[in-house]
Amino acid sequence: MDTPQVKKNTRKAKGAQVSLAYRLAVTSRTLAALFGGYLLAALTSVCLTQWLPMSRADAVVTGMLLSFLAYLGAVIWCFACRTAWRAWFGILLPAAILAAVFGLGRWLS
Amino acid sequence: MKDGFRQAMAWLHTWIGLIFGWLLFAIFLTGTMSYFKAEINRWTHPEIPVRSVPAAASIERAQAYLLQNAAGSSRWFISLPDDREPALGVMWQTPAQEGKRGNFTRKSLDPQTGEEIQARSSMGGEFFYRFHFQLQMPHPWGRWLATAAAMLMFIALITGIITHKKIFKEFFTFRPRKGQRSWLDGHNAIGVLALPFHLMITYSSLVIFMSMVMPASIVASYGNNVQAFYADIFPNTNGAKATGTPAPLTPLMPVLSAAQGQWPEGNIGRIVVNNPGDANATVAVFRSSADSVIHDTGLALMFNGVSGAMQSAPAPRSGPMLVSGAMYGLHLGEFAGPLMRWLYFIFGIAGTAMIGTGLVMWLAKRQLKHVKSGVLPLELRLVHVLNVAGMAGLMVAVAAFFWANRLLPLGMAERGDWEINLFFSVWGLTVLHALLRNGRQGWREQLALGAVLFAGLPVLDIVTGGKYLLASLQQGDWVLIGFDLTALVTGLFMAWGATKFRPVPPVLVARGDEQAAPKKSRQLGIDTTQLEGEVN
Numbered sequence: 001m002d003t004p005q006v007k008k009n010t011r012k013a014k015g016a017q018v019s020l021a022y023r024l025a026v027t028s029r030t031l032a033a034l035f036g037g038y039l040l041a042a043l044t045s046v047c048l049t050q051w052l053p054m055s056r057a058d059a060v061v062t063g064m065l066l067s068f069l070a071y072l073g074a075v076i077w078c079f080a081c082r083t084a085w086r087a088w089f090g091i092l093l094p095a096a097i098l099a100a101v102f103g104l105g106r107w108l109s
Numbered sequence: 110m111k112d113g114f115r116q117a118m119a120w121l122h123t124w125i126g127l128i129f130g131w132l133l134f135a136i137f138l139t140g141t142m143s144y145f146k147a148e149i150n151r152w153t154h155p156e157i158p159v160r161s162v163p164a165a166a167s168i169e170r171a172q173a174y175l176l177q178n179a180a181g182s183s184r185w186f187i188s189l190p191d192d193r194e195p196a197l198g199v200m201w202q203t204p205a206q207e208g209k210r211g212n213f214t215r216k217s218l219d220p221q222t223g224e225e226i227q228a229r230s231s232m233g234g235e236f237f238y239r240f241h242f243q244l245q246m247p248h249p250w251g252r253w254l255a256t257a258a259a260m261l262m263f264i265a266l267i268t269g270i271i272t273h274k275k276i277f278k279e280f281f282t283f284r285p286r287k288g289q290r291s292w293l294d295g296h297n298a299i300g301v302l303a304l305p306f307h308l309m310i311t312y313s314s315l316v317i318f319m320s321m322v323m324p325a326s327i328v329a330s331y332g333n334n335v336q337a338f339y340a341d342i343f344p345n346t347n348g349a350k351a352t353g354t355p356a357p358l359t360p361l362m363p364v365l366s367a368a369q370g371q372w373p374e375g376n377i378g379r380i381v382v383n384n385p386g387d388a389n390a391t392v393a394v395f396r397s398s399a400d401s402v403i404h405d406t407g408l409a410l411m412f413n414g415v416s417g418a419m420q421s422a423p424a425p426r427s428g429p430m431l432v433s434g435a436m437y438g439l440h441l442g443e444f445a446g447p448l449m450r451w452l453y454f455i456f457g458i459a460g461t462a463m464i465g466t467g468l469v470m471w472l473a474k475r476q477l478k479h480v481k482s483g484v485l486p487l488e489l490r491l492v493h494v495l496n497v498a499g500m501a502g503l504m505v506a507v508a509a510f511f512w513a514n515r516l517l518p519l520g521m522a523e524r525g526d527w528e529i530n531l532f533f534s535v536w537g538l539t540v541l542h543a544l545l546r547n548g549r550q551g552w553r554e555q556l557a558l559g560a561v562l563f564a565g566l567p568v569l570d571i572v573t574g575g576k577y578l579l580a581s582l583q584q585g586d587w588v589l590i591g592f593d594l595t596a597l598v599t600g601l602f603m604a605w606g607a608t609k610f611r612p613v614p615p616v617l618v619a620r621g622d623e624q625a626a627p628k629k630s631r632q633l634g635i636d637t638t639q640l641e642g643e644v645n
Contacts, residue, residue: 042325049326054429056330057341061429063326064319068260068312075264079121080114102329 028084036091037074043098044070050105115272122268123471127492129261130468131499132244136258137464138503140241140310141457142234144442144450145592147193149234152570152592153514154217155577156228159195159586162220164369164377165362167197170223172361174216175199175385183211183351185382187361190220191397197223204351230525231514236532237507242314245533249321256322259314266300266307273297289473296466299459306456307463313440316433342430343407344421354388359417361392367419368394368410375400382414390414403431404438465500472496493551494543501555502539504603508562509535511596515573549610556607564600567593 045063052059078087142149151157171187179185179201188198196217203211217226232239243251284290300307320327324335331338361380368377378397384390393409407430411420426434438444442453472492479485485493510532517524543551570578570593581589 042323045323045326046329049330055341055427057338058427058429060326060330060338061342061433064323065316065429065433067319067323067326068263068315071260072264072267076118076121076268080117 025084029078029087032084032087032091033075033078036088036095037071037078040074040091040095040098041067041071043095043102047098047102047105050102118268118271122265122272125261125265125268126464126467127471129258129265130464130471131495132254132258133262134461134464134468134499135503136241136244136255137457137461138507139237141454141461142507143238143241144445144453144457146234146238148588148592149237150194151588153231153233153511154196154226154228155574155581155589157196157217157226158219158221159581159584160190160219160221162190162197164189165365167218167220167223168361168365168380170218170220171197171199172358174218174223174225175201175382176358178216179214180386182385183383185380185385187380187382189377189379189397191376191378191399193399196220196226229514229519230521230523231528232525233514236510236529242318245529252318252321256315256318259311263308263311263315266304266311269300270304273301289470289477292466292470292473296463296470299463299466303456303459303463307460309436309439310457310460313436316436317440319433344424349383349389349391351384351387352389355386356388356390356415358382358385358390358414359392359412364392364394364412364417367412367417371410371422372396372400381409385414388415391420392417398438398441398443400444402438402444403434404441404443405430405434468492468496468500493548494540497543497551497555498536498540501552501559501603501606502536502543504559504599505539505555505562506532506536508559508566508596511566512562512569515569553607553610556603556610560600560602560604560607562600563596563603566596566600 045067047063048066049056049059049063052062054062074091077090081087081090167189168187175182175185175187179199181204182201183204184202186198186200186202188194188200190197197220198215198217200213200215202213205211217228218224219226239245242255244255245251246254284294315322320338327335327338361382365377365380376397376399377394378399379395381393381395382390383393391414392412394412395406395409398404403426405426408423408426410422412418413420442450445453472489475489476485479489510528513528513531517527521527539555542555546554570589574589578589578593
């Protein structure tokens with residue numbers, strides 16, 4: 001119930017009043033996008049580096065090059081999903097998976 | 110769901126655009142100017158003569174100068190003169206102390222005589238170039254903020270594309286003189302027309318600083334030994350430590366000839382001497398950045414600094430390094446010839462205008478609700494002030510910088526710093542002015558001031574530096590006059606902008622039945638006659 005587009009509707013109905021819950025939800029999404037998105041981008045670059053069949057330096061560069069796309073996707077997700085909770089869930093779950101993949105790679109090598 | 114998604118993306122686009130719009134506008138404007146960094150430098154240092162001297166002769170002069178003036182440095186940097194930068198640039202760095210980076214000293218030499226050019230002290234184009242990614246903040250905060258702004262710009266671009274479902278159909282729609290509609294059409298048309306440029310310039314700016322902002326994969330692969338990563342990607346620039354045993358530096362001219370032999374079709378751009386005068390000296394020779402789209406500092410030829418023998422040639426680059434090097438080079442545009450450079454400049458202006466139209470639109474849409482009451486809420490007033498000072502005010506400050514360059518006494522202490530102080534002081538004053546003046550007047554007066562300052566620059570140049578202008582014209586050199594003409598066109602453009610914000614004619618005020626409306630809207634900075642039926 002706290003999607004940005006709902007805000008527009010309630011705004012039109014009730015004037016300029018925006019509820020505290022809405023503000024908190026937007027703050028939560030913003031934090032998820034900013035910090036969760038960065039975490040996801042960093043983990044994406046780390047996993048790419050680990051699994052790409054390239055020399056170490058090339059894999060690092062490729063990981064960094066592509067990390068910003070992961071950041072972009074994460075931010076879009078955080079503001080497109082239905083609730084702020086989902087935003088966090090959608091960030092932290094893939095982050096946990098990537099972390100596990102990275103851990104597995106470390107363990108295997 | 111589909112529409113919900115698009116609305117959410119429009120929301121994100123709007124708010125990123127609002128909060129970071131002014132910062133991005135400043136970055137885009139100064140970044141666009143940086144495509145003519147060398148030409149701006151020419152104008153701000155008119156004393157530098159244009160001469161064509163063979164590279165070999167000038168390298169000898171540079172070496173002689175540095176031996177005399179920069180002995181005991183940890184590094185020397187020599188930039189050979191080229192078509193765009195007529196001076197022989199030398200720079201040296203003092204050895205690092207207690208983990209602190211050594212200081213740099215930079216001088217311009219006359220390539221013909223090897224003497225220091227007594228040019229006025231000015232950061233010139235370098236100031237705008239540095240500002241666009243360091244924002245005049247202490248290292249590394251400015252770079253972080255600028256890169257964060259770039260990431261937000263990237264998100265704003267993609268969400269902007271998602272928002273405009275009929276992006277190509279609507280591209281051919283332009284409804285002039287329709288107030289807010291025209292702003293929207295303009296915003297969309299500029300955005301779409303230059304979209305490949307916007308995407309390239311934004312993503313490449315992330316790539317340029319990626320190892321600073323996204324170092325996780327470096328740390329994960331190399332652990333604490335980050336230097337090993339740089340040694341891997343830039344194998345030829347890894348400077349060995351000085352041994353402390355003195356040994357005379359090899360003459361650089363034969364080194365240069367040997368390097369030229371490796372690049373028969375290329376030009377040499379820069380020479381870096383590590384540990385000059387030490388037994389462990391090395392000389393790195395870099396190809397001119399105008400030679401290739403790919404900007405890659407790892408592609409240097411390394412020579413022994415004592416024997417002068419070539420140590421290593423760059424290995425062929427891998428795919429990922431080519432991609433990142435190409436992105437770097439595309440962003441800098443140093444490979445571009447005159448026509449391409451102007452295209453870069455025009456696209457840069459388009460990007461700046463896209464941000465500006467977006468900011469204006471945001472406010473225009475929200476002002477409509479307050480036309481009747483005639484009072485703007487505090488937050489809209491703030492946006493208005495920042496719009497005026499962030500756009501028109503910045504232009505005024507840029508013009509003030511150039512006026513300062515011509516008017517400050519040449520012998521003034523820390524003259525170059527004073528140009529910059531004046532730039533920021535004037536910019537600050539435009540904020541104050543925008544606060545004090547009502548709506549349209551703020552725009553009109555600042556645009557008019559900018560118009561006068563820019564259009565006046567050629568006159569000022571003729572009065573204060575006419576002899577340089579004349580001398581350059583006699584040599585068939587178009588740079589100085591080109592700058593003056595560009596300033597004139599900028600001034601005319603701003604004057605045109607100022608006329609768009611002229612006060613609502615009194616006839617209209619007297620005629621209107623709801624007499625108050627035009628008057629109030631004038632205070633709000635909008636023109637109701639342009640906004641009929643254009644809500645949303």
